[in-house]
Amino acid sequence: MNESLLRELVPAVIGVLVRRGADFASAEDAVQEALIRALAAWPDDPPRDPKAWLVAAAWRKFIDAARAETSRRGREVAVDAEPPAGPVPGQDETLQLYFLCAHPSLPPASAVALTLRAVGGLTTRQIAQAYLVPEATMAQRISRAKRTVSAVRFDQPGDVGTVLRVLYLVFNEGYSGDVDLAAEAIRLTRQLAAAIDHPEVGGLLALMLLHHARRAARTAPDGSLVPLAAQDRSRWDTELVAEGVTILQTALARDQLGEYQAQAAIAALHADAPSADETDWVQIVEWYDELLAITDSPVVRLNRAVAVGEADGPHAALQALTDLSPDLPRYTAVQAYLHERAGNLSEAADLYTTAAHTATTIQERDHLTREAARVRQLLRS
Known part of the structure; x- marks a missing residue:
């Protein structure tokens, strides 16, 4: 059983159901039921087309739930039991689901939780453990978020900036419990980069990779923090650094500078220095000036002051x-x-x-x- 494949298919399958007329909350519930069936059935009888199997199973769950609700109300339901004919759509639904989960009407914490559940395919328990809150609390948060976005039209244009902020928040949570949120954020951002051609998506992915490359050196064996200047740079992941720099160069070449590209450029300069003493701090200050021109953030000004020092x-x-x-x-x-x-x-x-x-x-x-x-x-x- 390839659980990572299941998680990757979740947003596309939810998107297909929503396109076919299911509200978001019902679609997400139906897909979770389909996943439970898949975990039980696939080890002995793996499908030829996992996505089509999940779409069919989830659609039937949605229909069953809709009919049960209609029967309870004593009214007929005008919906077919079989899914509409034709090929299962591709990545467009996944992209729209990113936009839906990062809807501006949701507070950041709810947007993050809903993204991890619907796009990331994580369970409520996993998300609760990652954020160190009771499962019931996280379930309520996700339930409220689903109700909020259920009224949002799925064909409304989404805001890329909001999606990127949500993914950035996920990445900054790092690691806790049995879910590595930094790695999960990178996986989701890679998925987004495959679905949309946008320089800031590349900028955010590069930023994540460059920061993640230093992860092993950030803590000592006893768990204590190791400042950047004191880190053992031989422990940095050079493959992630090289990939991040390549993605960043591609994004910068489009001459549409954004805040994530500027932050990634700063991270790249740190990664490029053989030692802390050889860091090009003058150029880092210049990149902070570029970042300030975009965001004018007090936090950026504070970080710039360190670079000035x-x-x-x-x-x-x-x-x-x-x-x-x-x-x-x-x-x-x-x-x-x-x-x-x-x-x-x-x-x-x-x-x-x-x-x-x-x-x-x-x-x-x-x-x-x-x-x-x-x-x-x-x-x-």
């Missing part, structure tokens, strides 16, 4: 921080690092301690606590 020195970076809100995530940690670079060790130690108290993850808290202790040790020596 490497290119022009910590005092220039501290000056750049004065225009930013101290409430920004990682602001105090960046401030601590720059003060240490500037030789203000006492202030840096206090700032590292403050940053540790506001850290959003245990790994980050422990890392900042160790940094504070290290700097205090320097003060005593």
Whole structure:
């Protein structure tokens, strides 16, 4: 049984049912029922055309459910038991399903959950474990999302930017539970790239690959964080780096720069440097300037300040921080690092301690606590 194939077929099959007139919620339920049948039947009797088999099985489930509901209401249903004749459509339905799951009417958390369920083919339990919430909570979130998009016309044009933001959110969740969300986001983005010719889709895929290439070096054997400058670059996945750079170059050649392409260009410069000391920080600052022209994001300005500190020195970076809100995530940690670079060790130690108290993850808290202790040790020596 090829479960990965089943997951890849899910969005296309849901899309076919919706095209044939099923509402989204009913289509998704019918496909899940068909998947259960497939898991039981396919090991002994694999179909010649898995997609057509799933479409037929899901359509019958939908018809049965529709007739049962109509019978309950005492009315007739005007729908055929057999699926319409003709070939099963291809990737267009998958693309439309991406747009539907990332509909602007959904809050980001719901859009992510619905995308993982309907497009990714993950179970509610898997999604709940990945987000460390009770399964019942995730089930309610997905149910509300399905109800919200059920009224959306499937032929309405979708917003690529919204889809990409949802996939980016999935990727940034990384790994937890038995589902590797970073790998899942890459799989879904590859699928999207095969269905749509858009430079920002390539930019996002390149960005994911370049970041994922460094994954093995990001943590020490004890699970502690390893900053970029201290990572063992021999542990970076050179094949993923090469693929990411190639995809990025193809996207940039179209001269339609977007935020994901700019972020990927920054990641590529980090990946290209043999060591932290050989990083082209001047060019990274230039790419942050391009990114700011697109997004004008305070988070981008904070990251740019770090790059300025490497290119022009910590005092220039501290000056750049004065225009930013101290409430920004990682602001105090960046401030601590720059003060240490500037030789203000006492202030840096206090700032590292403050940053540790506001850290959003245990790994980050422990890392900042160790940094504070290290700097205090320097003060005593």
